[in-house]
Amino acid sequence: MNRPRSAELFARAKRVLPGGVSSPVRAFRAVGGCPVFFASGQGAYVTDVDGRDYLDFVGSWGPLILGHAHPEVVEVVQRTAADGMTFGAPHRNEIELAERITTICPGAEVVRFTSSGTEATMSAIRLARGVTGRNRIVKFAGCYHGHSDGLLVEAGSGAATFGQPSSLGVPADIAALTTVLPLDDEAAFRDLMARNGEQIAAVILEPMPANHGLLLQRRAWLTALREETRRCGALLIFDEVISGFRIALGGAAELYEIEPDLSTFGKIIGGGMPVGAFAGPAAHFAQLAPDGGIYHAGTLSGNPVAMAAGAATLEVLERDRVHEQLELLGARLEAGMQELVQRFPIGFERQGSVFWIRFGSGPAPRRADQVGDGDGAHGRFFHACLEQGVYLAPSAYEVGFLSQAHREQDVDEALAVFANALARVF
Ligand SMILES: Cc1ncc(COP(=O)(O)O)c(C=O)c1O
Structure with missing residues (x-):
């Protein structure tokens, strides 16, 4: 055409x-x-x-x-932008969006904003490593968590593999810290955790994998992840960048009634503006800068216009x-x-x-x-x-x-x- x-x-x-x-x-x-x-x-x-x-x-x-x-989102964006696009300083809009997220999402006591989903997952992994003092992470073949080095890794075959980078430019040494497992395979997961569980900082997955087709998971499998990570002291990260506020107001955590240790968000919480977030227990986030030694920052993190668009979107989702x-x-x-x-x-x-x-x-x-x-x-x-x-x-x-x-x-x-x-x- x-x-x-x-x-x-x-x-x-x-x-x-x-x-x-x-x-x-x-x-x-x-x-x-x-x-x-x-x-x-x-x-x-x-x-x-x-x-x-x-x-x-x-x-x-x-x-x-x-x-x-959407007229309400457009209106609030225009009104907020007219008062100044960004200050690089704290703003009431980020409190308002964080209050909504913490009220809605299971396990989210506090929230740190980023400008994309990639930054959210990357920073959640750093937080998990800092909190546990461990380096290795586990992800699942077919799950996408953005394009940061350690997460741009896929499985070779169905068996547990040490990560092979999916992109040129990702050092093999970094990819080697990521173990990739098949989804929906309790035996492979339990086996890995039995052997190496005490080295694993975090297990990250899309609880509703939607980046390799839509691979709907069994609740029993998600529950096995929850139990095993808890047993081994690894943090379970639900990457809800797609599923958050989408498949239920409280995302997959609400739908499957499973509370992760950390959650990552993006997409809907920005109402069309560039936003991401990671959230979880206040005790973990007490170790994030400025309170603690795990660093995360962003010039446009918590941008007032983006926060307003996200808050307006969540308001309509709940109200209507x-x-x-x-x-x-x-x-x-x-x-x-x-x-x-x-x-x-x-x-x-x-x-x-x-x-x-x-x-x-x-x-x-x-x-x-x-x-x-x-x-x-x-x-x-x-x-x-x-x-x-x-x-x-x-x-x-x-x-x-x-x-x-x-x-x-x-x-x-x-x-x-x-x-x-x-x-x-x-
Ligand atoms: C589940 C999931 N996590 C993370 C990301 C990365 O988000 P962004 O593209 O905002 O960096 C995406 C992007 O599609 C995603 O689907």
Whole structure:
């Protein structure tokens, strides 16, 4: 399809931005073609620079649970910015957002703000290392925690492996401190903890892994992690950058009724502005600077405008009982998708307003190594949807998001587009 203005901007971008983008998946390498440059977004819709409208299921990769340009969020951003964008000094807005987070999230007594999810997980790991006096960490294959060195490590095979860097530029010595295990494997986890548990500072995971497809976990498995980490004195970190305030107001910790030692947040708590946070017991955070010797800082941490956008978003989520609306909408999408799952070799997974259309049949995967590549079907599906005005994530491994702004008729329209696109793909 012809998008001359996007094509022109992409050519220009490639001259000054590596790959033409500021974050790799935006470059459309997994689906081919030219990325769409957007000019505006309103509710559930985005408009590109060529004037075409799309029903948006990306929602900026998760933050926009209220949809684009929610009037209350926009209003508070404008009002706050007019009073000064940043002071690099304490501000009442960070207290207000922290009070909301600590009231809502299990185990979050205090909160330290960052400017991204990457910084939140990186700093939570440092806190865990400082608190325990241990160096090694455990992560799970398929879980993404941002791009800091020690977390940009994946498993080789299903067996326990010492980390291999997933990126050039990550020193092997740093990756070697990260052990990668398969998800959903109690035996492998218990075995590692029995052998090395007293060396492990932290076990970090996405309690609802949503970066390698949607790998919904068993509560019994999450409970095993909770028990074993406690037994060994390692801190359990729930990375709730996606799941926080999304799959329940109190995130996965509330949904699964499991209290982690530390939680990390991002996306929704910034209401579309760049924000992250890590949270947990006051006793641990007493060891963080300035009270303690574990360092963390940030020029724009707790930025007043971002804090206001986040607080306004959480206010609407609570006040309007948005999660109940989103569950109904998600169930409607799921019911429609079940028909398509019967007709085409696809799967559909969902938790609340997070969904994943999977290319390949068989039972729902719980581990990264159970996810197939779909033989390029996703790329064809993606473009067939885009042509019909539905914007999905340009990667087979990324999930879709519903927002409060999506209406029942949007879901029904999307289902018709999906059916049409699948008929073209298969
Ligand atoms: C679970 C999870 N953790 C951490 C991050 C990193 O957040 P950011 O992209 O804000 O650095 C992401 C980003 O998608 C994520 O999904």
